Amino acid sequence: MNCLVAFLSLSILLAVSSCDTLPTVYEYYTSGGISSGLSANQSYFTLNGRNISIYSGALHYFRVPRAHWRDGLKKIRAAGLNTVETYIPWNLHEPQPGVYDFGDGGTDMEDFLHLEEFLQTAQDEDLLVILRPGPYICAEFSFGGFPVWLLREKEIRFRTSQPTYINAVERYFNILLPILSPYQFTKGGPVIAFQVENEYGYSPDPELEYVKELYEMFVENGIVEQLVTSDPIMGGLRGTLPDVMYHAINFGDSPDENFDQLLEMQPDKPLMAIEFWAGWFDFWGATHYTESPEDFRDNVEKILKYPASVNFYMFYGATNFGFLNGAAYDNHLIDNSGLKSVTTSYNFDSPLTEAGDYTQKELLQQYNPVKTYRPDVPELVPRVVYPSIKIQNQLLFNDVLEYYSPYSIESENVISMELLDINNKSGQAHGYIVYRKENVELRANTVLMIEGHICDTAMVLVDGVLVSPSLKSTDDFDGFGYWRLENSSLELNTEAKNGVTIDIVVEEWGRMNGGQLEQYNHTHKGLWQGDVYLNDEKIVNWKIIPLEFKKDWVNSLEMWSYISTNDGPSLYYVDLEISDEPRDTYLDMTNWIKGIVTVNGFNLGRYLKLGPQFGLYLPAEFLKQGHNIIIIFEHFKAPSEVSFSADPVWGNQ
Ligand SMILES: *[C@@H]1O[C@H](CO)[C@@H](O)[C@H](O)[C@H]1NC(C)=O
Ligand SMILES: *[C@@H]1O[C@H](CO)[C@@H](O)[C@H](O)[C@H]1NC(C)=O
Ligand SMILES: *[C@@H]1O[C@H](CO)[C@@H](O)[C@H](O)[C@H]1NC(C)=O
Ligand SMILES: *[C@@H]1O[C@H](CO)[C@@H](O)[C@H](O)[C@H]1NC(C)=O
Ligand SMILES: *[C@@H]1O[C@H](CO)[C@@H](O)[C@H](O)[C@H]1NC(C)=O
Numbered sequence: 001m002n003c004l005v006a007f008l009s010l011s012i013l014l015a016v017s018s019c020d021t022l023p024t025v026y027e028y029y030t031s032g033g034i035s036s037g038l039s040a041n042q043s044y045f046t047l048n049g050r051n052i053s054i055y056s057g058a059l060h061y062f063r064v065p066r067a068h069w070r071d072g073l074k075k076i077r078a079a080g081l082n083t084v085e086t087y088i089p090w091n092l093h094e095p096q097p098g099v100y101d102f103g104d105g106g107t108d109m110e111d112f113l114h115l116e117e118f119l120q121t122a123q124d125e126d127l128l129v130i131l132r133p134g135p136y137i138c139a140e141f142s143f144g145g146f147p148v149w150l151l152r153e154k155e156i157r158f159r160t161s162q163p164t165y166i167n168a169v170e171r172y173f174n175i176l177l178p179i180l181s182p183y184q185f186t187k188g189g190p191v192i193a194f195q196v197e198n199e200y201g202y203s204p205d206p207e208l209e210y211v212k213e214l215y216e217m218f219v220e221n222g223i224v225e226q227l228v229t230s231d232p233i234m235g236g237l238r239g240t241l242p243d244v245m246y247h248a249i250n251f252g253d254s255p256d257e258n259f260d261q262l263l264e265m266q267p268d269k270p271l272m273a274i275e276f277w278a279g280w281f282d283f284w285g286a287t288h289y290t291e292s293p294e295d296f297r298d299n300v301e302k303i304l305k306y307p308a309s310v311n312f313y314m315f316y317g318a319t320n321f322g323f324l325n326g327a328a329y330d331n332h333l334i335d336n337s338g339l340k341s342v343t344t345s346y347n348f349d350s351p352l353t354e355a356g357d358y359t360q361k362e363l364l365q366q367y368n369p370v371k372t373y374r375p376d377v378p379e380l381v382p383r384v385v386y387p388s389i390k391i392q393n394q395l396l397f398n399d400v401l402e403y404y405s406p407y408s409i410e411s412e413n414v415i416s417m418e419l420l421d422i423n424n425k426s427g428q429a430h431g432y433i434v435y436r437k438e439n440v441e442l443r444a445n446t447v448l449m450i451e452g453h454i455c456d457t458a459m460v461l462v463d464g465v466l467v468s469p470s471l472k473s474t475d476d477f478d479g480f481g482y483w484r485l486e487n488s489s490l491e492l493n494t495e496a497k498n499g500v501t502i503d504i505v506v507e508e509w510g511r512m513n514g515g516q517l518e519q520y521n522h523t524h525k526g527l528w529q530g531d532v533y534l535n536d537e538k539i540v541n542w543k544i545i546p547l548e549f550k551k552d553w554v555n556s557l558e559m560w561s562y563i564s565t566n567d568g569p570s571l572y573y574v575d576l577e578i579s580d581e582p583r584d585t586y587l588d589m590t591n592w593i594k595g596i597v598t599v600n601g602f603n604l605g606r607y608l609k610l611g612p613q614f615g616l617y618l619p620a621e622f623l624k625q626g627h628n629i630i631i632i633f634e635h636f637k638a639p640s641e642v643s644f645s646a647d648p649v650w651g652n653q
Pocket of ligand 3: 096098424
């Protein structure tokens, strides 16, 4: 990009004088032709033979609406960074075995998946790129980026060279890597490095044969740029092949100690924190994380002074749209009872917020010996508070099941959502699964007992009426309806009743994104750990109804009626009428209890009364001039209005 183009495309206050004197990143590193890529063959990095300090910011294209990419990338460059880093999520790009989506592939996330456009935009905005294609990415993203259909395999050992697993990786990499290959730096593109796997040396039992097989896939698919591995320092060099890979580290604190140790492990090579944790993510029900700006500045200064290269993780945190948040299991690893679900916002208290605002953190410029032209900071994207809308229409959950069941599967026993033969036999990856038993004769004081753990939460309805408790505090997670209890019971009724329908509505609240390998056996969702009983009598012959809240299905819902009750699970409908250009906003979910929100059919994400996130980011590009249909699936009790906020809302109640 030349100065004039930069000037025109920014169309805001630009310091033209600096433009006259300084080259862009690409002018600096590619003038006179490209003969070599990123080299870590000496104690400092070179790119095309010229010294480079990699100052990178993480922005995950699959967490940022496509129309915001350019703005986010401009801001990264304007902050003085020369590189953007992103993971690549396998689960989104291969939604069914052998079926791919790299933009417009027909999935609800299709608009986020134009990976080539993202790479091209980064280059247009004068940024180099570091790619982290996994296959495992962690990223606090659903299942660490693994496709859920892999769970249908009886024999699979994730992150090893076991054939079922490695063959699936190979099929995907043979599609993905040829797409990326032309975007390599030495071929005139922006990509200077590829990370292989993710914190693999930090896993309990890393297997170098697996790393070797991944290495071969990269090479055979024409990848020639620098290969990188990364771990927290404790991972040592257990997950890397030092002859062919450069090893970087991840940390949030103590840069000097970390780099001293890296230097001991890997002398005569440059230093880089490929994840310097510029903040942290949040879990539902916990307190919102905030980073002290002083600590942040102090750590950044230590990194730059050392001197070392750095990738700010995250620079632009953004959003886990839909059901795509990850989860952690922090205790009782084996029995799946310690689930902590990551919030919809992946704000990370990062230098750029979810909506692209700068936080108070500023980056230190003076340490980069290479001076390049830096565009001015783009204007902030303006947000509005739309007027509150009174809710007038609803669709009772029972009517959803009666009239809109997308599938109805007969099954003798309860089974997990992944094993349903839906979606071209790739199973159900996300959402809710309803286990329905019809024509039951309930004796007085009948007790329902669910064997094993519920994965992850459950509501129980008798003839469409909620009989399990509503959520009031985090203490309720110890009671019926949540994953912690093993063999949980609930009294359904006091009076005897004939011909009733019982529904157990089980929610997938986030798939584990990290932890020990054997835990991946425990990411099945729904009821699958045992049987379900009524007064000690096993229930058989279920009707199973998966509810994925996909866009086409949400848009097909029609039978809206006036509000008859705001108690119990129900869908609520409002029409947000916008007369001028739509603007970014937040839905303020403070007065709701638990559920999800869709806008024009697209699933924005989850909300929870316990916080810490109450504001649900609603970017302008999901809205249009005219009518915008907002549908909220509330589990327990709805307020009378849908409200908006200009800013994120954090807290606990
Ligand atoms: C780094 O060294 C390796 C091994 O000697 C060599 O193959 C590679 O071309 C070098 N890379 C660069 C960019 O100079
Ligand atoms: C590149 O960096 C090294 C290490 O800091 C330094 O010794 C060398 O002079 C630099 N080269 C140029 C051309 O600036
Ligand atoms: C269904 O799956 C098969 C095999 O994985 C695939 O070839 C086919 O394209 C899929 N069909 C659709 C409609 O996605
Ligand atoms: C749950 O029930 C199973 C058998 O149905 C039993 O083996 C297990 O010990 C029970 N767990 C608890 C905590 O009661
Ligand atoms: C997880 O799966 C692996 C491979 O199928 C198996 O060897 C292991 O025993 C399983 N672990 C648990 C806790 O079930």
